[in-house]
Amino acid sequence: MNIEKVTNDSGEEPDAPSSVSRRTFVKSSLAAGAGMMLSSASKGQGQNTGAAPKVDDLNVAIIGVGTQGSTLIASCMNIEGLRFKAVCDIWDFNRNTAQRRLKVYKHDCKAYDDFKEMLAAEKDLDAVIVATPDFWHAPHAIACMKAGLHVYCEKMMSNTHEGAEAMVKAQHETGQILQIGHQRRSNPRYLQAKEELIDKAKLLGRITTINGQWNRSVSDDLGWAPKHEIIESRLNEFGFANMKEFRNWRWYKKYGGGPISDLGAHQIDIYNWFLGTPPRAVMANGGIDFYTDKEWWDTVMAIYDYETPNGMVRAFYQVLTTTRAGVGYFEYFMGTQGSLRMSENPGITRVFREATAPSWQEWERAGLMTEALKAKKGPSLSELAWWDRMRGQSVVDARATAELDAFVLSADLGDKKIHQPHLENFFAAIRDGVPLNCPVEIGYETDMTVMKVNDAIEQEKKLYFEPGEFTA
Numbered sequence: 001m002n003i004e005k006v007t008n009d010s011g012e013e014p015d016a017p018s019s020v021s022r023r024t025f026v027k028s029s030l031a032a033g034a035g036m037m038l039s040s041a042s043k044g045q046g047q048n049t050g051a052a053p054k055v056d057d058l059n060v061a062i063i064g065v066g067t068q069g070s071t072l073i074a075s076c077m078n079i080e081g082l083r084f085k086a087v088c089d090i091w092d093f094n095r096n097t098a099q100r101r102l103k104v105y106k107h108d109c110k111a112y113d114d115f116k117e118m119l120a121a122e123k124d125l126d127a128v129i130v131a132t133p134d135f136w137h138a139p140h141a142i143a144c145m146k147a148g149l150h151v152y153c154e155k156m157m158s159n160t161h162e163g164a165e166a167m168v169k170a171q172h173e174t175g176q177i178l179q180i181g182h183q184r185r186s187n188p189r190y191l192q193a194k195e196e197l198i199d200k201a202k203l204l205g206r207i208t209t210i211n212g213q214w215n216r217s218v219s220d221d222l223g224w225a226p227k228h229e230i231i232e233s234r235l236n237e238f239g240f241a242n243m244k245e246f247r248n249w250r251w252y253k254k255y256g257g258g259p260i261s262d263l264g265a266h267q268i269d270i271y272n273w274f275l276g277t278p279p280r281a282v283m284a285n286g287g288i289d290f291y292t293d294k295e296w297w298d299t300v301m302a303i304y305d306y307e308t309p310n311g312m313v314r315a316f317y318q319v320l321t322t323t324r325a326g327v328g329y330f331e332y333f334m335g336t337q338g339s340l341r342m343s344e345n346p347g348i349t350r351v352f353r354e355a356t357a358p359s360w361q362e363w364e365r366a367g368l369m370t371e372a373l374k375a376k377k378g379p380s381l382s383e384l385a386w387w388d389r390m391r392g393q394s395v396v397d398a399r400a401t402a403e404l405d406a407f408v409l410s411a412d413l414g415d416k417k418i419h420q421p422h423l424e425n426f427f428a429a430i431r432d433g434v435p436l437n438c439p440v441e442i443g444y445e446t447d448m449t450v451m452k453v454n455d456a457i458e459q460e461k462k463l464y465f466e467p468g469e470f471t472a
């Protein structure tokens with residue numbers, strides 16, 4: 001069997017560090033430093049631990065260098081002041097590839113197949129990135145924190161309540177910095193949408209409903225070349241039944257939470273963040289409707305109830321793995337004065353206004369014309385005034401106007417890769433004590449919100465969240 005092309009959650013192929021020229025690396029490192037301060041200053045949530053680095057460059061190790069580990073390494077190549085000292089992966093194919101790629105960038109790191117050996121041998125590490133399958137997150141993150149290291153851990157925090165809870169406790173006990181990899185929390189466009197459009201300008205009016213999805217086409221199992229097969233007894237030592245489950249772990253209940261956790265967690269996290277509260281209840285339906293050899297549901301549809309200070313919000317979310325249907329993935333916030341379609345894909349992100357919303361001039365007079373509303377990619381103020389004049393002439397015109405009244409947000413990633421700002425935020429927390437954008441408490445809240453969907457499908461009923469369920 002051949003090694004198949006692999007993609008990350010966003011459906012992108014992981015970036016190879018070798019695609020980044022030395023010149024680009026130095027240039028974007030400087031830009032990254034500036035951006036780091038900006039994003040950290042603009043965000044008020046999270047812990048502030050402020051540990052001092054042991055040396056000027058932060059010494060970094062990574063556990064798990066598959067699809068996402070490779071993507072994170074590529075993002076780190078654009079961040080100044082990091083020195084990779086070790087890669088750890090139980091699969092020689094991925095381990096050797098990562099080590100080789102890092103060498104290209106003069107990161108002469110050691111390679112390990114067992115994280116315990118790595119922690120015993122590497123005594124001058126500052127931070128570890130954990131990008132292993134979900135069921136390994138808690139053991140890896142906890143061992144690293146107990147060894148005095150800061151941790152960037154991929155989402156979901158864990159595939160079990162116990163694992164997630166143990167991570168929160170370990171973070172609180174050790175005081176190490178623990179960032180959970182919900183990278184949209186550091187994405188400039190998401191920050192702008194939340195802070196400027198929703199919180200400041202209240203452009204959507206009262207948010208009443210949300211619709212979100214991540215739809216994917218049918219895909220084959222991931223394979224492997226026979227010469228890169230790990231012997232089964234060794235796989236068993238690391239908790240995997242066999243090579244097929246090892247490669248396709250996300251589909252099995254033992255290792256992960258299925259598509260709702262793999263994909264949905266990213267977006268349901270945004271529901272909680274933008275509404276400023278976790279949900280009150282969830283009902284859900286799903287099943288293995290297409291695949292014949294998977295354990296997790298390939299089709300999931302959920303409806304959350306959010307009791308917000310402004311009233312009830314009903315939030316639909318679906319993850320389909322049999323059709324890409326439409327534009328793929330987005331979170332669509334709908335309100336009385338407008339709607340906001342967010343996506344990690346900037347081409348999908350849009351703001352729409354209702355024809356009955358206050359005029360742009362009123363917004364301006366009220367001092368609510370935020371930078372996002374004056375967006376460089378959006379319409380000019382004179383164009384906005386023209387649209388205001390068009391407004392209300394006839395039902396048809398008004399509808400057309402509402403459609404026209406759509407623009408994209410001005411903030412974007414520039415040259416940065418999608419995970420870069422979140423990693424920058426993590427390293428800035430270590431160096432300068434800036435608040436994390438996704439500390440363990442937020443990661444835990446999101447884990448609990450998402451896991452309940454699987455419970456609701458299992459139990460075939462609407463489930464309510466208990467008070468205190470979102471804190472470990």
Ligand SMILES: NC(=O)c1ccc[n+]([C@@H]2O[C@H](COP(=O)([O-])OP(=O)(O)OC[C@H]3O[C@@H](n4cnc5c(N)ncnc54)[C@H](O)[C@@H]3O)[C@@H](O)[C@H]2O)c1
Binds near residue numbers: 006010064066091
């Ligand atoms: N934030 C995002 O956008 C995003 C995108 C993709 C994946 N992820 C997350 O990243 C994590 C990894 O996903 P992936 O797609 O890279 O999976 P993957 O299967 O491609 O890679 C996992 C790697 O971990 C290694 N591994 C497994 N158990 C190990 C152990 N005990 N010790 C050391 N190495 C071990 C495997 O050999 C493999 O190289 C998951 O938690 C996933 O949810 C996040």
